[in-house]
Amino acid sequence: MDHFQVFGLPRRLAIDTVELQRKFYELSRLHHPDFHQAASPEEQARTLEASARLNTAYRALRDPIARVEYLVRLEEGRDTKEGATVKPKAPPELLEEMFEIQEALAEAKVGGLDEAGRAALVAPRDRLMVRLEQENARLVGPLTQGWDAAAPAERQRVLAAMKEALATRAYLGTVIDDLNDALGESLEGYVTHRRH
Amino acid sequence: MAYSEKVVDHYNNPRNVGSFMKDTPGVGTGLVGAPECGDVMKLQIKVNLQTGVIEDAKFKTFGCGSAIASSSLATEWLKGKTVDEAGKIKNTDIVNELKLPPVKIHCSVLAEDAIKAALADYKTKWIKEGAAAASST
Numbered sequence: 001m002d003h004f005q006v007f008g009l010p011r012r013l014a015i016d017t018v019e020l021q022r023k024f025y026e027l028s029r030l031h032h033p034d035f036h037q038a039a040s041p042e043e044q045a046r047t048l049e050a051s052a053r054l055n056t057a058y059r060a061l062r063d064p065i066a067r068v069e070y071l072v073r074l075e076e077g078r079d080t081k082e083g084a085t086v087k088p089k090a091p092p093e094l095l096e097e098m099f100e101i102q103e104a105l106a107e108a109k110v111g112g113l114d115e116a117g118r119a120a121l122v123a124p125r126d127r128l129m130v131r132l133e134q135e136n137a138r139l140v141g142p143l144t145q146g147w148d149a150a151a152p153a154e155r156q157r158v159l160a161a162m163k164e165a166l167a168t169r170a171y172l173g174t175v176i177d178d179l180n181d182a183l184g185e186s187l188e189g190y191v192t193h194r195r196h
Numbered sequence: 197m198a199y200s201e202k203v204v205d206h207y208n209n210p211r212n213v214g215s216f217m218k219d220t221p222g223v224g225t226g227l228v229g230a231p232e233c234g235d236v237m238k239l240q241i242k243v244n245l246q247t248g249v250i251e252d253a254k255f256k257t258f259g260c261g262s263a264i265a266s267s268s269l270a271t272e273w274l275k276g277k278t279v280d281e282a283g284k285i286k287n288t289d290i291v292n293e294l295k296l297p298p299v300k301i302h303c304s305v306l307a308e309d310a311i312k313a314a315l316a317d318y319k320t321k322w323i324k325e326g327a328a329a330a331s332s333t
Binding site for chain 2: 090094095096099102103105106167168170174
C-alpha cells in the first residue's frame with residue numbers, strides 16, 4: 001500500500017492539507033493502541049503497524065515538496081531499471097555558478113574573511129536563496145499542476161522535470177549551507193582575532 | 197572509513213591541478229556535479245588536433261577526497277591516450293585502482309562523466325574545424 005492509498009487518495013499531487021489532516025486524525029483514532037487493548041496480540045501488532053504506516057504516510061504527504069519527492073521515488077520504483085538509473089542532472093549554467101562560488105569559498109578559507117571577502121560570499125548566498133525559493137515555487141506550482149493534468153504518455157516528461165528541479169534544489173541547499181558555514185566560522189575567527 | 201593509500205596520495209599531491217583557457221584550440225572542458233553532495237568537478241583535455249592524442253589534462257574539483265583522487269587519477273590516465281582510447285575509461289577502472297569503498301563509487305562515476313563531457317565538448321568544438329583545416333591545406 002503506498003502513502004496515497006493509506007488515505008484513500010489517487011496518485012495526485014494537489015492535496016487539500018486541511019482535509020488530509022482531518023483524515024489523519026480520524027484514522028489515528030481508529031488505529032490508536034488504546035482502543036485495541038482487549039484485542040488479541042496479533043490484532044494489536046497489526047494495529048501498531050497500521051498506526052506507524054499512517055504516521056509515515058502523513059509525514060510524506062503533508063509537505064508539498066516532500067510529496068513530490070515521494071511521488072518521484074514511487075514512480076521510479078515501478079520503472080524499468082534503465083528508467084530508474086537516469087540520474088537527475090543539474091542545469092549547466094548552475095554548475096558554472098557553483099564552480100565559481102566554490103572557488104570564492106576556497107579562496108576565502110585560505111585568505112580569511114575581511115569585509116570584502118564576506119560580501120563576496122553573502123551576495124551569492126542571497127542570490128542562491130532567491131533561486132531556491134523559485135525552485136520550490138516551481139515544484140509546488142506548475143510542476144504539481146503539470147503532473148495532475150498530464151496524460152499517461154506525458155508523465156515521464158513531467159517526472160524528469162520534477163527530478164531536475166529536486167536536484168537543483170538539493171544542490172542549492174548544499175551550497176547555501178557551505179556558504180553559511182564559512183560565514184559563521186569566519187565570523188567567530190574574526191571576533192577571536194579582534195579580542196586578542 | 198579509512199581512505200586507501202592511493203586516495204590519500206592523490207589527495208595530498210593532486211596531479212595536474214589547474215585549467216586551460218576554454219577556447220584554446222584542442223581544449224575540451226567537462227563540468228559535472230553531484231547535487232546530493234554539492235561536489236563540482238571540472239576536467240579539461242588538450243588534444244593535438246593533428247594526431248588526436250591528448251597531450252595534457254587538468255582538473256579542479258571541489259569535493260571529498262575520493263572525488264579529488266578520482267579526477268586526479270583520471271587526468272594522469274588521459275595524458276598520452278587518443279581521444280578514442282580515452283572514451284573507454286570506465287568508472288570501475290578508477291574504483292579498482294583507488295580501492296574505493298561502495299559509498300564512494302559515485303565519485304568515480306562523476307569522474308567518468310567528466311571525462312565524457314570533456315571529450316564531447318572537444319568533439320563539438322574542434323572536430324569539424326579540425327577536419328576543415330586539414331582538408332583546406
